[in-house]
Amino acid sequence: MKKCHITFQLNGRTCEVLVDPNQTLLSMLREDLSLTGTKYGCGEGDCGACTVLLDDEPVNSCLILAAQVDGHKLTTIEGLADGDKLHPLQTSFIDKGAIQCGFCTPGMILSAKALLDEEPNPCELDIRTAISGNLCRCTGYQKIVEAVKAVADDCQGEN
């Protein structure tokens, strides 16, 4: 097994890593780069705990080989805050009580971010569809939908 040398943009920085060809993106993030905000749930594309943004689109990092991100842009939950200042979605999730155990939260927030970047003023159905690949075992989703909606309403106010 020949190792693969890959270069990609990770949370705004250029990153060079030597990965195993049979290593998933999720395992590279968690084990090699110690970015443990991205969670390992099912490993089969069912739960969305491992969501990352690949070229700004939300995807399951457990279904991607690390080698495949060579030359691409990657955003993980660690890339959202601006220094100590949390991303508005992160603040909103805290304010609205949309986090219980927190295991689904990084994935939820990234799916929501991708939606809001695309459609700043989504309806409830848009929000529910956007997070339909992210499972939450704690909150019952209502508070999560409210937290996303609050951010959407906020940016509407700004405009």
Add this chain to the structure above:
Amino acid sequence: MLLPKFDYNAPATLDEACRMMAGYGDRAKLLAGGTDLLIALKKKTVTPTQVVALNRVDEIKGFLSDGDGLFIGARTTAAEIALSDLGPAGQALTQAASQVGSPLIRNLATIGGNLVTAMPAADMAPPLLALQASVVLQRIGEQREVLLSDFFISPGEQVMLPEEIMSMIVLPRLPEGCGGAFEKLGVRKALERSIVSVAAVISLADDGRTIQGARIALGAVAPTPMLAQEAGAALCGRKATAKNFAVAAEIAAREAKPRGLRTSPVYSRLMVEQLTLRALTRALEAANL
């Protein structure tokens, strides 16, 4: 879950990919969206020594249309298809694409992969069958076009040679006055493998009422995605009425060959009938828009 050991290859062109596949033969597996392959690797149901990733081969991604029809690159994702405008008949396909897996899966899963894995419940297969699609299979210096209705053999098996790569899907140009629709039954709204799916495409004569041609295709109710040929034929030359649609739906239910794996065959057939009725009704609406 550890993946089996393999080498990773990332050819930049289709030609280079074909060369690699010719050299490796069945020791290699092609990687497109990865939503099926990665799971198969984790479960070790496939153990290739080489993985040939197509994610740099951009020539087999995207849409191209000319006078003869529409060409969809095999690497085009379900999300890209869901967002595309393929006309009133092509809606059958866009609707199916928008119901594949979840948004996260749709950003990865490709139309080619959905066909190559040859799963009976593959969402995009019925609309493509109803749209008379064919697929282009490529190997070094040679390509062949196979009708999708001749492509599937059995669950997980299709006609491709180990060294072949699916490069595109061809949808023949349809006459004016066509409409299509897709219906799917699952037990939940996302991340669902269909229990029954139905695609219908009808073409209307100038009077807007007489059916010139109808194609109905079924998913998850036979060892492979299938055309309900008799049901489609029964509508030819008939008026597009609820009564005639009901007759066709009943024939489609009879043509289905459910194996009773996830639901009882009786239930599957009843659902084929209902979904066919709905798909035809919505296809008519689309044709009349």
